[in-house]
Amino acid sequence: MSKKSLGLNAFLNGLRSVLNLLFPLVTFPYISRVLSVSGIGIYNFSNTYIGYFILIAGLGIATYAVREGAKYRDNKEQIEEFSSEVFSINILATVIAYILLLLSLVIFKNLNNYVACILIFSIQILFTTLGTEWIYTIYEDYTYITIRSIIFKILSIILLFIFVKRPSDYLIYAAITVLASVGSNFLNFVHARSFIHIRLTLNTRWEYHLKPILTIFASSVAVTIYVYSDNTILGLMKNDYAVGIYSTSVKIYQIAQSLLSAVLTVTIPRLAMLWGQRRRREYNDVLTRVINTLGVLVLPASVGLLMLSREVVLIIAGQKFLPSVNSLRIITWAIIFSIFSWIFSDCVLIPAKRENKVLRNTLVTAVINIILNFVLIPTMSYDGTSLSTVLAELSVMIMNGYSCRDIIKPIIFKKETLKNLLESIIGCIGIVGVCLLCQWSWNSMIMVTIFSVNSSILIYGAILVLLKNKIAISMLKNAINIIKNKI
Incomplete structure (x- = not known):
């Protein structure tokens, strides 16, 4: 297989990540004026609710599949056997997610007003599984899924302005959102056959796959808890206004973070392959290049965002969100810590099969973040939430770095890196x-x-x-x- 350009892949993946974040930013000003407050409330609740079931269906399989599959990608028979087994587990998890979703709709009567919207959003569960984007990641092929994603995003924006005209059109908006996020996934599944032939199989090595998958899944759950805990605790201890101000700074922070992490994401399969094939010298060379490249990009991007926080908030959110400027200035520091924490976890610990260390560090970070929120929010409000995020990201970066110190020490303290x-x-x-x-x-x-x-x-x-x-x-x-x- 020909070696893909990491630079081109980074650009394409960054473009796709930014588009995923920009879609709601572009559509929200229009939607907030057209839909009723209650319609937006039903939409947001249903979308968040389905997120938990997408997490269950995903089961940490994508991360595991990239780590293990990268070792086999040059052997067609092995990669097809592995992919079929992993896909079969993913389908089973998807069925379980749907069963749990339907049971929750039956049991919790207070969800009756949300049922229609929740069911529309539930399409994402199946199509996220069918998308099998981990196959494209294994083969370092981002061109196809990026082009498809752009086409469906543009189509969705056109449909939004054509069909969403009244306050009662929130269900149409939900359907268009699903089209934008996973509309191309069935085509991705069909096109994946140009790489390998995936089939459902009962002959799966459950014991071999499930332990690392569930460990990675537990880490994802822990991340979800501490990411969502910020807004939840802030809303409980303060009010909706504070949550709105903090959410604005977080959206801007996430755009910058996603663009920078694109360089990192595309190198994970290459690093997993090199580690799995015991090509340590090449692995160290690529990891050194990743750390140095991100060092050159992350620091100036963070400093630039710090210096232009006021201007960025005014351009993206408007005058009424100016109170989020200080919150953005604080949380910008988390970009540096989160990127390097991600390097240590996804580029080092997971390829080295130390996902149990990632789980431990993530759980500790979740606890730290929740405690800090309770301590800082009463006096600092949304600024305290931003500071708790920075300190949590710093903590997990230190813990992840310490957990892989034997691997990264020769790279981090190399003269070239310093x-x-x-x-x-x-x-x-x-x-x-x-x-x-x-x-x-x-x-x-x-x-x-x-x-x-x-x-x-x-x-x-x-x-x-x-x-x-x-x-x-x-x-x-x-x-x-x-x-x-x-x-």
């Missing part, structure tokens, strides 16, 4: 200076944003090139080659 970090910090000082200068020079929010972003990229890149940073020079050469080819 030099790369120092050069990035020096470049970030340049970004701070440029942003302050732009804010002093213009009163216009748009002008400040445009000049700050462009000037920051130029000054940061120039500083790294002058310091002879290998990652920056490599990026510059690639950009020059692309321009030459276009000309």
Whole structure:
């Protein structure tokens, strides 16, 4: 199999991640004006409710499938046997999720007002399983699913403006949301046959697969608990206004985080394959490149967002959400910690079959986050929730790093890595200076944003090139080659 470009894959995966986050941001201003408050409430509750059953159906299989499947991808017989077994487990989990969903609708009578919307959203459970995106991840092929995703997102936006016209159209909006998120998944399932032939099988090695799958699933549940606990505790201890302000800063934080993590996501199958095939030197080389590349990208992105928090909030959310600026400035630091925590967990611990360490660290982090919320929210409100997220992400980064210290120590303390970090910090000082200068020079929010972003990229890149940073020079050469080819 030909080796895929990690750079191209990172771009495509980043584009898809950003589109998934931008779809609700683009549609919400229209929807909030068309639908009734109760309609939006039913929509949001039903969507959140189904999320738990999607989690049950997923069962941590995607992460496990990428780790194990990457080892077999060059052996057609082995990868087909493995994929069929994993897919069969996924289908069984999906059936169980539907049974539990139907039972909950029968048992809990207070869900009667939500039944129709919940059933529409429940289509996502089956189609998420059929999407088998882990196959595309194993083969490092993001082109097909990215193009399909873009087409369905655009189609969904067109349908939204055509069919959602009245306050009672929230069910139509729910159906369009399903189309946008999983509409292309059946086509993904059909196209996956160009890689391998998947079939349902009863001849599955249950004992071999279930223990690691359930461990990864438990980690996913723990993450879900501590992610949702922020809004839940804030809503209980304060009010809906506080939740709305915090949610705005979180949405912006998630967009930046998703774009940066795209570089990381596409390297996971490559690292899993190299580790599984015991190619340690190549594994260390790729991991070093990932850490250094993210070091060059994550620090300036976080500093830039920190400096332009006010402008970003005004552009994305508007004047009434200005109180979220400070919350965004605090939670921006979590980007750095979460990205490197993810490196240690998904790129090191899971390929090394230490998912039990990931579970332990995630559970401890969930407890830390919940305790911090109860301590900080009474005095700091939504800013306290942001600070608890930062401290929780810092904690899990330290714990994950410690759990794989024997693997990452030679990489983290390598002269090249430390030099790369120092050069990035020096470049970030340049970004701070440029942003302050732009804010002093213009009163216009748009002008400040445009000049700050462009000037920051130029000054940061120039500083790294002058310091002879290998990652920056490599990026510059690639950009020059692309321009030459276009000309």
